[in-house]
Amino acid sequence: MKESEPARRSPLLAGALSALLPGLGHVSLRQWYRGVAILLSFLVLTGIVAWYAEPLISWDSSIYPLLAFLAWFKFGGFWYLAPAGMWLWNIWDAASLAGCGRTRTILIPLLFGMMAAYGIGWQLVEVDFSAASLDRAMAIIRPMLYPDMVEERRELNRMWTYVSVPCSATETPPQARREEDGKVASATPDCAKLSEALTVSVSGMWPDTDTIVWWETAIGDDKPLGGNENAPLIVRTDATGSLTVVIHVPSTVMIAQPDPSLMLQHRVYFDQYRPLGGYQITSNGGFVLKGMMESVTMALMATTLSILLAIPISFLAARNLMGGNPFTLFIYVITRTILNFVRSIEALILAIVFVIIVGLGPFAGVMALAVHSVVALAKLYSEVIEGIDPGPIEAVKATGANWLQVARYGVIPQIVPPFTAFTIYRWDINVRMSIIIGMVGGGGIGQYLIQWIQINEMGAVGAAFIAIAVVVITLDYLSAKVRERLV
Amino acid sequence: MLRIQNLTKVYPNGTQALKDVSFEVKDGEFLVVIGLSGSGKSTLLRCINRLIDPTEGKITWDDIDITAAPPAELRRIRRQIGMVFQQFNLVKRSSVMTNVMNGRLGYANPWLSLLGIWPPTDKQRAVKALERVGIADKASSRADALSGGQQQRVGIARALMQEPRLVLADEPVASLDPVLSHSILHYLEQLNKEGMTVICSLHFLDLVHRYATRVIALKDGIKVFEGLPAEIDRAKFKEIYGEEAQEVRATTVEASA
Incomplete structure (x- = not known):
């Protein structure tokens, strides 16, 4: 310490003062800053621990104080070790x-503080790997x-019959x-009751072909008939079909049927498939x-829209022009x-707002992406403008060029390549964002994905994951290549 | 003949860069301006082609009043004054060829030049200029792909495109390796011998002795010396650069120029 005259005092007194109130001993030694800092950190640490680690078991509720203490200690009282350790250290110091x-x-x-922060943090976020199944x-992987993307082309041979459930009196x-x-x-x-046996038969189908037998309820739900009602029932036709x-x-x-005694017409289907080569x-693949x-189009539209607005705004946000x-x-x-305010609002949040304003669909997504891109691009553009080298401008001026020529040959070559690089980068981000934005109703693949x-x-x-990965990786690679060229 | 009379420049922030500087430059001279950093050398050179507008004083060039020239006339004056910069001031992302062609902007049709259309004669002129400074093979490279010495040669080629009668060189070798200094100054000397007037600011005294036909020295914006290079002896040197200055040589061995 750079005290001109070290205030040597009794260690006992200083320790006692600090024991009474953390930091008081330091203050008495004219270590104002250290004393106040110790007091504040002690209070914060104790406050956090007390707020979090309220004893769950009250002391006097148990006849066995030691057991009660151990229980209290186990359920969070443990963390009081941190302020206690800090208090001891402060006396020592x-x-x-x-x-x-x-x-x-x-x-x-510092160690005590981190112990409390990480320990309590661990419990607060409920890290529990045993919950994973x-x-x-x-079941989902x-x-x-x-992936439901492509299928063999095949021909369907279908037949069905009515069955009534349940039998009516x-x-x-x-x-x-x-x-x-x-x-x-x-x-x-x-007719038959629930779970009752039925003999179904079909003839005139393709011979020696696997046939899927399945149930369609009166309201059009598909029900498999094999296994424990969870697998398709597949039966092979004989040589006569x-x-x-x-x-x-x-x-x-009959789930959701208001009157369970009402007889309704269900159907039993027999489906055969034959490859066509x-x-x-698939229909989902098409989606x-x-x-x-x-x-991708949403991202393109949003980026294009945002360029138009970002360029003029970026000039207003460039210090060297506006200072x-x-x-x-x-x-x-x-x-x-x-710019800073709008930039802090995530495009996802903006999308939720725009879904309300313009309705579900890609347009809401485009608007959200565009607004976010305008502010993001305007900031990047303005930094490019702030970074313009005045040297070449001076040199072009010195050749007798007029101001348009100075702009064309001194300014534009300096800003167009980084502008383009940032714009491509933004488009790349927008493609990734547009996927997320669909999940709140902003159109695009995200909207299908969430459904x-x-x-x-x-x-x-x-299938959607594969498509997203392919597009994102491709764009990432291409935009990196192009930017490498430009900058 | 370039005549500078009572030139004074005060920047908006109050800095007085030049105080009542007067001198004359005859056609065909190689005038070197010396002085410490911040002594006003760059301001002086930039006042001559009015990249900086002087606060007071008058600059006349063959009876043309540069200080009073309206914008259009100023551009006609500027195109006859080539300028070479310490930091080369090339457009780094443009090709060497484009940078050299920029020297022709003052002569080109303003509208065609905006579209990047140049007369064929200008293109031939650019190739010749690049050949002259020995980097014709770099014409299509990006300017920032060149070494410092090569970039300064592009700067000289750009100035050559203006077919200048006067060349202003603002510390043309200060950003270069000392051994490259002579090769750059050699080009300026050649231009001077072909009849162009050269006004050049320099740091190293040995280069001054080697190239200058006449010297003026600035100290805190005031002209403290005007005369022949040989007249700068040890005492004068101390006067210009201050008591604590030590002379440093750019090169110990004279380049084989």
């Missing part, structure tokens, strides 16, 4: 300062490994038999492509403040 004029390392209280993870059910194009499908009996199989009415077909994009195209007199400086400060996640269509989610 004060005594040492009084005794030999040397302070002790602040590493120790590999089964649940696999496995279908994602079969008063009505006779219609006959569960249907003929079409030489195909006959039937079920016996004509017929099959007969016993099924059970799925237990969930070649591949085609992936459409969404991706929408996202000349108090009026322009005022405009500069206002512009900068607005697929919600209806557990993980195959389509997998």
Whole structure:
């Protein structure tokens, strides 16, 4: 310490003072700054620990004080060690300062502070790896490994028949038999209760072909019939194109039916597929492509729109142009403040606002991206303008050029390449942002993605992930290459 | 003949860069301006082509009053005055060729030049200028891909494009390796021998002795010396540069120029 006259005092007194009130010993040794700092950090640390580690078990509720203490200690009282350690260190530090004029390392209280911060932080964010379930993870990851993007082109041969569920006391059910194009499908009996067995058969189908037998409820929900009502039932037709199989009415077909005694017409389907050769994009795959195209276009539109606004604004936000007199400086400060304020609002939040203003869809996303890009680009552009080298401008002026020529040959070559580089970079960011923005209704692939996640269509989610990865990596690479060239 | 009368420059922040400086430069002279950093050398050179407007005083060039010239006439005057800078002042991202062509802006059709269309004769002139300074092979390189010495040669080629009668060189070798100094100054000397007037500010006294036909010295914006290079002896040197100055030589061995 650079005290001109080291205030040597009794270490005992200084220690006692600091024990009474942390930092008081230091203050008595005229170490004002250290004393106040110690007091403040002690108070903050104690406050945080007390706020978080309220004892869950009251002391007098137990007949065994030691057990009660241990329980209290386990449920957070433990963290009181941190302020206690800090308090002890403060006494030691004060005594040492009084005794030999040397302070002790602040590493120790720092360690106590970090112990409390990280320990409490760990508990507050509820880090709990035991909550993770590999089964649940696999349940969503496995279908994602079969992206719903392309499929074999194939031909469908379908037949179905009505079945009534449940049987009515008063009505006779219609006959569960249907003929079409030489195909006959039937079920016996004509009606059945939930989970009751039914014999269904079909003839006139393709011979020796796997046939998926499935149930469609009266309101059009698909129900698989195999396994434990969770897997497709696949039966092979014989050489004449017929099959007969016993099924059970799925237990969930009457969910949400207000009157469970009301007899309704359900259907049993028989589907056969035959490859036609070649591949085609699935319907979800088509949505992936459409969404991706929408996202990239949204980013392009937003970036283009934002350039038009960002260029004039960037001139207002460039200090070297606006610093000349108090009026322009005022405009500069206002512009900068607005830019910084708007820039702090994430495009995602803006998208939620624009969805309300202009409705769901890509336009809301474009507006959100555009507003965010304008402020981001204006700031980058203005920094380019601030970084213009006055040397070449001076040199071009000295050749007798007029001001347009000075702008064309002295200024523009300096700002166009970095402007372009930043713009491409922004477009790159906007493509990534447009994917997220779809999730709040701003159009693009994100909008499909969030819906697929919600209806557990993980195959389509997998396809969307692949499309996003391909587009983002490609753009990333291209924009990096182009920027490398320009700067 | 360039005549500078009572030139004074006070910057808006109050700095007095030049105080009542007067001198004359005859056609064909190689005038060197010396003085410490901040003594007003750069301001003086920039007043001559009015990159900086003087506060007071008058500059006349063959009966043309530069200080009173309206913008259009000023541009006609500027195109006859080539300028070479300490930091080369090239547009770094443009090609060497574009930088050299910039020297022709004062002569070109203003509208065509904005579109980047140049007369073929100007292009030939640019190739010749680059050949003259020995970097014709670098024409399509980006300016910042060149070394410092090469960049300064581009600067000279740009000045040559103006077909100048007067060349202002503001510390043309101060940013270069000392061994390159002679090669750059050699080009200026050649131009001078072809009849161009050269006004050049320099730091190293040995270069002054080697190239100058006449010297003026500035100290705190005041002209403290005017005369032949040989007249700068040890006492004069101390007077110009201050008591604590030590002479440093740019090169110990005379370049084989």
